[in-house]
Amino acid sequence: MHDAITVEKLGVPSIGVMTSQFVSAADLMARTLGAEDYRYAVIQHPISSATEAALAEQAWAAIQSGLGILTA
Numbered sequence: 001m002h003d004a005i006t007v008e009k010l011g012v013p014s015i016g017v018m019t020s021q022f023v024s025a026a027d028l029m030a031r032t033l034g035a036e037d038y039r040y041a042v043i044q045h046p047i048s049s050a051t052e053a054a055l056a057e058q059a060w061a062a063i064q065s066g067l068g069i070l071t072a
Contacts, residue, residue: 001016001018001025001026001029001030001033001038001040002029002033003016004016004038004040005029005030005033005035005038006033008035008038009035013070015040015041015062015065015066015069015070016038016040016041017040017041017042017043017062017066018040018041018042018043019042019043019044019045019046019047020042020043020044020045021045021046022045023042026040039069039072040069041061041062041065041066041069042065043058043061043062044058
C-alpha cells in the first residue's frame with residue numbers, strides 16, 4: 001500500500017493489492033499517508049497456500065478490480 005500510494009502521489013496511476021485478511025491494515029496505511037479514500041484491489045486470503053489455479057483466479061480478479069479503479 002505504501003508504495004502504491006507514494007507512486008500515485010507522484011502522478012503514476014497505481015493499484016495496491018491486499019488480501020481480505022489485511023483490509024483494515026491497508027485502510028490504516030492509507031489514512032496514515034493522507035489518502036483516506038484510496039481504492040485498491042482486494043483478493044481472498046490466504047494466497048501462500050493457494051494452488052497455481054487459485055492464484056491465477058486471484059490475479060484475474062485483481063486485474064478486473066484494478067481496471068475498474070483506474071477507469072473510474
